[in-house]
Amino acid sequence: MGFEGAGPWAYRKLSGTELTKELTRLANAQSIHGADVVSLQPCTISRSQDRFIVSQLDVPGGQWRFNGVFDGHAGEETVDHILNKLPSLFHSFLAEALRLAGDGELHHDDVSKVLVDSISELDNSITRDILELFPGGPDGLEKLSDEQIDTIVNDFESGGVNNAKLLRGMRGSTVLVALVDPSGRNLYVASLGDCQAVLGTKTPSGTWKAELLSQNHNGKDLAEVARIHREHPGEDATCVLEDRVLGAIAVTRAIGDHEFRLPAIFTERVFVRTKPGFKLSSVLADWLPRNKTPPYLSNVADVVHVDLTATEREGRFLIMCSDGLTDLYLHDDDRKDINTLQEVADAIVNAFSDRSTTSGVDDNTALHLLREAMGGSDEDKVSRNVTVEMAFRWMDDVTIIIQSI
Secondary structure: OOOOOOOOOOOOOOOHHHHHHHHHHHHOOEEEOOEEEEEEOOOOOOOOOEEEEEEEEEEOOEEEEEEEEEEEEOOOHHHHHHHHHHHHHHHHHHHHHHHHHOOOOOOHHHHHHHHHHHHHHHHHHHHHHHHHHOOOHHHHHHHOOHHHHHHHHOOHHHOOHHHHHHHHHHOEEOEEEEEEOOOOOEEEEEEEOOOEEEEEEEOOOOOEEEEEOOOOOEOOOHHHHHHHHHHOOOOOOOOEEOOEEOOOEOEOEOEEOHHHOOOHHHHHHHHHHOOOOOOOOOOHHHHHHHOOOOOOOEOOOEEEEEEHHHOOHHHEEEEEEOHHHHHHHHOOHHHOOOOOHHHHHHHHHHHHHOHHHOOOOOOOHHHHHHHHHHOOOOHHHHHHHHHOOOOOOOOOOEEEEEEEO
């Protein structure tokens, strides 16, 4: 399974329809508004932190398609908050932009701004909720006792409202949103973090082209590292360390993660006292002293616009996925020829276009793509990924949305 120095672990060898049924069940394969969707975490003792939405938003002038993949980390509170709040927040921002436009159509830049502003506002509202609990700011925190802070942050006897606000700031999530306007002529993809969107287009010659529409906001991206260096002059040696922001977190843009956004005293005095505590893979003492001039994470999404009139709808589809799918390709010893996101994009578009290669999988294209990523026709390999008996998660959460556009 790729874990050196441990194991072996038992697994059940499944085949044929039995394997297909089990993968379908675990991935909750379904179709919503014409989109095929799967979301998988095969480890039964580890709840998935991926969330998704496939929706249609009615506003004056028509119906917009709004799909999203949200990959939570360090807990579920932030990603659940995004799922509950972002669609309605975007809807209100879009309706207001249309109202201001009057009889005129929204320009592409206007729609992009609505996406950027609604995503940023969701995160900014989390920040405001935290700061309002401590109106004195960092100076005021210095004057509060530990007991006073405990009373504020762990207010379970009065309903836990403060605690919920803080946990939304302590956990984090990436955001990937795809939007199609009522005319069907324009596609917008907003990305914050490392989920990916790939547009597959059939060329006149009959081959397929894969186009990455999302950014990869992490500490390995040179443009992101340069941006962070510009925003924190004099901290080049510490603001991105070993491909991680402050040496601790891989993504460079996200919702939540306020230990990287607020002055260190909020982590030292507030977050560490908030129950049930942090769920971090890094040690606070190792990186918190590097938090000198926050914020270090951005909540500003990148947006790409695509003119859909340039190609025929019958030969065009959009794949949205969490990074669990790309990891299955990039960390597979049997796929040593795939080393970049573009090569992953090419592979998944080719897998989609040649669906005859995976026997036993039904018409759900997302399920087909998941099966291909997990081993395809190699039933033993897919069985290992699905049924291995391990006491911890052996693969990342995987969510896939595929829709013809």
